[in-house]
Amino acid sequence: MQGLQLFFDAIVALTSVQSIFTAAWSVLLGIIMGTLPGLTATMGVALLTTLTYRMGAEQAILALVCMYVGSIYGGSRSAILLNIPGTPASAATTLDGYPLARAGRAGYAMGIATTSSAIGTVVGIFFLAATAPVLADIALDFHSYEFFWLALFGVIISGQLTAAGSPLKGYIAGILGLMVAMVGMEGIHAHVRFTFGFSELAGGIGLIPAMVGAFGFAEVLNVMYERRAQLVAGTVDRVLPRIADVWRYKFTALRSGVIGTFVGVLPGVGEDIGAWASYAAARRLSRKPEEFGKGSIDGLTAAETGNSAVVPGALIPALTLAVPGSAPAAVLIAALFIHGVRPGPMIMTEQPMFVYSIVAMLLFATIGITVFGLLLTRPLLMVLRIPRERLMPVVFVLCVIGPYAITQRMFDVWVMLFFGVVGFLLRRMKYPMAPLVLGIILGELMDKNLRRGLSLSDGDLSPFFTRPISMLFFVVIALTVMLSIPAIRRAVAGIGRRFWPSARSQTR
């Protein structure tokens, strides 16, 4: 009841002409950003962070949240019209969205994508409002041992789930991110590590320049490297979906919303996995699975609801544990610190209203994507016609001036360039970026809590394995790593078939 009161208070506090204006332009910018292939949600949030650091905290965070929601939704446009996901989150949308567009139903597909995204975000918002205070309460029982495992869990689970077919590359990306976090002054004895005489490195490597490089400059290079795509439809049919159409897929939407939110809660896993998991579940449970991949509305609904629900889901651990659920949420955490908000277990004690303010901001963003998505379909088609040769140099200029604007030093531009080139190379070799980001943001948490825990236990390792939550984390991490080894996975599958032979025949 108190939560509901705080939620209404947050809505009232946020409702102003200025907030509506901020939400409107940032959602629109987010949709445009997401629509353009190569400009991702992480890039959008990172670049906008550099543009909003002089704004008031509330308006800046509202703009960033709206950018995040808008860009995840915007990715569906190019997925439907170009068969290229505007952001990785919309990869599953291409499977049914593009066939619908080829069948002359591009407008209808975009309408369904819009309502599905709105439903997904609302489901996620519900879980954010309901579970964030509870999780923050549980997190108050976390000590150094649990925080160490939590950080390791984040990197491992992100590495496992985001590397397509090769968890090893996911783990390597996570370790590289953690190594980046080891540069600079450490937090226990104030000892300076791995600076090699560069005084600029004493403060560590900034997350924003690294993110702008890995997601901005790397994407510019990627877009210029890849071949151009052609628009499938220059005009669109009816956009506004009938209520009956939305109602027909209500179970798919709700289920995908729950799956997406759960995937969002997992550290660093992200919107693309939310969409794929929802899509797979919808296909498995559909009465017409043969239509999936050929223009199934069920499939499109699942993919779009799933990826949008990840956004509020990713903010649950981000706000309560300071552990991001996705790459854009990682940048958002950095932005929160810039604006004087300290996410973590104490947030419900220190700023109980803040979580509900975020809920209200997400609600503003949902209204924004629904209104713009349904009303501005035709004008937004124009965005897809902007040639990449004219857009990418402007994006790169923002990649240069953005990190510079925060600290006013060229060193951060060099950091951006370094991460851009390395990020491009790693991406070409199928290394996922999410574990890298998570490693950078969780490195300090892991380092401090490992050494603090060992100091508290006087070198005794047993509290890391015997305290209940620590033990749970350890078991999950050990199982995750072991099951990523093919030989062990085959052995477990063999044991499973021995005990449940019927499962084998069913899966054939």
Add this chain to the structure above:
Amino acid sequence: MTAPRAATADLVTGVILFALAVALIYGAWTMDRLEIRQIHPLTAPGLLPGLLGVALALCSALLIAGAVRARRRAAAAGAEGEAAGDGSPGNLAVATGLCLAYALVLVGWLPFWLATSLFVAAFIAVFEWPDAESGRARLVNLLWAAGIGLGAGLAISYAFSELFLVRLP
């Protein structure tokens, strides 16, 4: 990327990462243990970097082993290593060169608006040049490039210096 090329890339990356891991372990081992401050030995600053070095060494060794196996399989299957790539290396080289020239040379050497205008105009002109089929079309493209470059240079400079109050490089 074809399978043999991907395996070769993994092999090279694995070797580089292994070397990085060895360097990290060495750096962590030789890092000051702050005995003079009488800290607990297990809270030494090099602890986690050392553990990360060991983990990276293990992962890179597995990567190398996997890449060697993949190369053997590809050789046995007689897979071609010279298949056409999925992108344009030429475009990539030109884009990288222009971006690095802008960020490392032009910015700081010329006024920001001028550096930005030149970079944006050059980028557009270079990449749109092959698209034009006649001299007149090329001239039109060049004028567009110059216009967009100048507009972007002035607008971005104005936004950052006047609205965000940033002292431009």
